Amino acid sequence: MQAKIILKDIPAGKFHSAVLTTYSIDLYFFEQQVLPLLGSKGVHYVSVLADGGMLSKQLSGYSGLSERRRRNYALHGMQSNGAFHPKIIFLAGDRSLLLLIGSGNLTSAGHGKNLETWNAVYVDAPTDLRLGLLKEAWSFIQHLHQDLGKSALHKINTIAENCDLLRNTNKSESQQKYANGGNGALISFLGSQGIQSMFEQLKDAVGEQSVNQIHLMCPYYDVNGAFLHQLEETFRPNKINVILQEEFGMIPYKMKPLPNVRFYTWTGSQKRDFKQSFFHTKHIIFEGSQTNLMYTGSANASMAAFGGPGFREINTEAGLIYEKSNFDFFSHLEIELRNDIQLVDLSIPALAEPITGEAILVYIKTAEKQRNEVHFSFFSKQALTNVEVVLYGFGGKA
Secondary structure: OOOOOHHHHOOOOOOOEEEEEEOOEOHHHHHHHHHHHHHHOOOOEEEEEEEHHHHHHHHHOOOHHHOOOOOOOEEEEEOOOOOEOOOEEEEEOOOOEEEEEEOOOEOOHHHHHEEOOEEEEEEOOOOOOOHHHHHHHHHHHHHHOOOOOHHHHHHHHHHHHOOOOOOOOOOOOOOOOEEOOOOOOEEEEEEOOOOOOHHHHHHHHHOOOOEEEEEEEOOEEOOOOHHHHHHHHHHOOOEEEEEEOOOOOEOOOOOOOOOOEEEEEOOOOEOOOOOOOEEOOOEEEEEEOOOEEEEEEOOOEOHHHHOEOOEOOOOEOEEEEEEEOOOOHHHHOOEOOOOOEOHHHOOOOOOOOOOOOOOOOOEEEEEEEEOOEEEEEEEOOOOOOOOOOOOEEOOEEO
């Protein structure tokens, strides 16, 4: 496993458009670092979809309007029953596609300071067997644009019209497995869309085989260990090994004990030293009787992220599943289990204080300039009356 700054490895001159999804966003980092880097690669249209709540927090303290931007981009706040949480960078060119999908937010932490996992799938030929996977990811992105207004839909359709691999293609069936490099290796897309929950999709991928071990590593778990109990009840593995980081994220400190669950710290499980201080990657590895699988993506080990049998997750998530017989995904990640720990020996991270007050939360879904007018669409759980919108430009109030 190699440590890289993934954006720097994007090939130049092959892509004209990029759509990025993220939970949190650092607008200063994005405008000063990411946009110029994408521009140097030949990417001229950039659209960002970020969690609405996190974007509102960012905008409340952002002073970027004091400086004229060198490049424009589209920015959308996304609403979800839980968190809008997928981490995708989808790049399209005239004859090529690149999907980057993983665990990193669109922040300096997500692209260098945290230990993250990014997965890259590049396709430049219609005969590439993985093209169907990228079409599934593109369908996921198109679905996210359905409520973002005519302008956003027009732009997303324009990207497809200017890419040979996306133009005039039939929609791919979801949850398919695609050959990935030969030797029986398979890859599939997992996303919060359709009827099935993320957990049901994961269960279908594992199939009817017996599961010997499940390895989990991520920073956030249900405090009561509900997702871990669901894994145990569904797959009945001999062992469930859980890797977590003390004083970062959330540990399942209220979990009822399970005899086959063991806990390990991230710092005590590394085969080599990583320069990153915070462990933000998300993986679930299944060692089965017939094949091994690894989920990698944005979803933490929680009910909010995966849902369960017969009920959907409340978050919006995305990831990939790798599958290969007799392949040791655990060693590939340079992880080695040593001494297990007791949860009671760990300090419990502080919980965020709930937001109180009488203010009504209002989210701007779309803001589109049409000639001399700006058209808005809003989302609020409460009725709005006497709404006043103030626009600011580079010179101050418009």
